[in-house]
Amino acid sequence: MKAIVCKEFGPPEKLVYEDLPLRAPGATEVRIKVQAAGVNFPDVLIIQNKYQFKGTPPFAPGGEVCGTIAEVGAKVTKWKVGDRVAAMTLQGGFAEECIAPAAVCESVPDSMSSSIAAAFHLVYGTVIHALKDRGQLQPGETLLVLGASGGVGMGAIQLGKIMGARVIAAASSPEKLAFCKQLGADEVIDYSKESLKDAVKKLTGGNGADVIFDPVGGQYAQDSFSCINWKGRHLVIGFASGPIPEIALNRLLLKGCASLGVFWGSFIQREPEAQAANVRQLYDWFEQGKLKPLVSREYPLSQGAQALRDMADRKVAGKVVLVV
Numbered sequence: 001m002k003a004i005v006c007k008e009f010g011p012p013e014k015l016v017y018e019d020l021p022l023r024a025p026g027a028t029e030v031r032i033k034v035q036a037a038g039v040n041f042p043d044v045l046i047i048q049n050k051y052q053f054k055g056t057p058p059f060a061p062g063g064e065v066c067g068t069i070a071e072v073g074a075k076v077t078k079w080k081v082g083d084r085v086a087a088m089t090l091q092g093g094f095a096e097e098c099i100a101p102a103a104v105c106e107s108v109p110d111s112m113s114s115s116i117a118a119a120f121h122l123v124y125g126t127v128i129h130a131l132k133d134r135g136q137l138q139p140g141e142t143l144l145v146l147g148a149s150g151g152v153g154m155g156a157i158q159l160g161k162i163m164g165a166r167v168i169a170a171a172s173s174p175e176k177l178a179f180c181k182q183l184g185a186d187e188v189i190d191y192s193k194e195s196l197k198d199a200v201k202k203l204t205g206g207n208g209a210d211v212i213f214d215p216v217g218g219q220y221a222q223d224s225f226s227c228i229n230w231k232g233r234h235l236v237i238g239f240a241s242g243p244i245p246e247i248a249l250n251r252l253l254l255k256g257c258a259s260l261g262v263f264w265g266s267f268i269q270r271e272p273e274a275q276a277a278n279v280r281q282l283y284d285w286f287e288q289g290k291l292k293p294l295v296s297r298e299y300p301l302s303q304g305a306q307a308l309r310d311m312a313d314r315k316v317a318g319k320v321v322l323v324v
């Protein structure tokens with residue numbers, strides 16, 4: 001089977017497109033014939049051995065796929081050969097076939113394309129968990145989204161609007177800001193050119209944002225505490241800019257605010273019922289036409305290394321997938 005293979009840790013240029021043998025599924029696993037694989041920032045980190053989850057070369061990256069089940073393990077009862085599923089695989093998804101635990105597979109609405117389904121669960125699952133379960137976002141509140149044109153940032157704009165918030169999107173170029181507006185952002189800030197603190201204060205009458213969705217970290221995380229409202233909630237999603245910031249606790253004290261960790265991968269394992277309820281909510285919004293997920297670019301599987309290079313270089317707006 002053809003796959004994008006990480007033979008040694010390093011940048012995307014070290015990846016090769018070649019044959020990789022696939023083991024048989026274990027008793028509680030399934031083999032999936034992949035139709036599309038979502039590309040996510042953790043894939044960029046995993047191939048460099050810089051992520052909390054470690055792969056062992058040679059392996060294919062790719063943590064999220066949609067496809068049809070080709071084989072089921074001896075103890076799998078929920079799925080049968082031919083079922084169309086989306087699955088969180090951690091690794092192995094950038095390939096013609098992959099193995100996934102049966103427990104991490106989700107059925108996919110008939111009206112959802114495979115490309116969209118491969119890009120859906122991680123982004124919107126993370127965002128609904130962040131905004132609803134952790135951030136307690138309320139209608140009428142102001143939501144500031146950092147890295148707003150990226151994968152999870154895009155989802156935060158869309159779900160923030162569905163949940164009734166006023167959404168301020170921050171990103172680093174006019175093209176990215178135009179994309180955020182298209183997604184429904186009420187206001188936009190180019191944080192590469194203007195002070196995040198001053199711009200947010202100006203847009204909120206000096207109060208600051210009630211909820212800050214932060215997948216970027218670094219200096220922007222520091223700046224967040226200068227433009228967060230009284231009793232605000234800063235959601236720690238990730239550190240796409242690299243450095244993991246240290247926050248002085250007096251900043252939480254002064255605003256009566258909270259910084260809350262969001263770890264969707266752990267949430268789905270520890271709280272499967274809450275996760276299932278979130279997926280039902282997301283599918284309802286999708287079927288009602290309220291949530292319009294989009295894939296901004298499709299790459300053929302063979303160009304998986306280029307997709308990861310573009311993501312690492314901040315060239316990607318929205319969500320991209322590999323199609324098999």
Ligand SMILES: NC(=O)c1ccc[n+]([C@@H]2O[C@H](COP(=O)([O-])OP(=O)(O)OC[C@H]3O[C@@H](n4cnc5c(N)ncnc54)[C@H](OP(=O)(O)O)[C@@H]3O)[C@@H](O)[C@H]2O)c1
Pocket residue numbers: 039040041042122126147148149150151152153170171172173176215216236237238239240241242262263264265311312313314316318
């Ligand atoms: N906690 C969780 O459960 C969870 C779940 C999913 C993802 N994440 C994390 O969330 C983060 C974003 O993931 P994603 O898939 O949305 O990634 P993405 O599509 O690449 O978006 C990341 C955004 O960060 C901004 N950015 C700022 N500095 C950057 C830099 N030096 N390199 C790359 N991007 C930079 C970019 O926007 P600008 O150019 O506009 O600044 C980019 O659009 C990652 O750290 C990921 O690991 C966490």
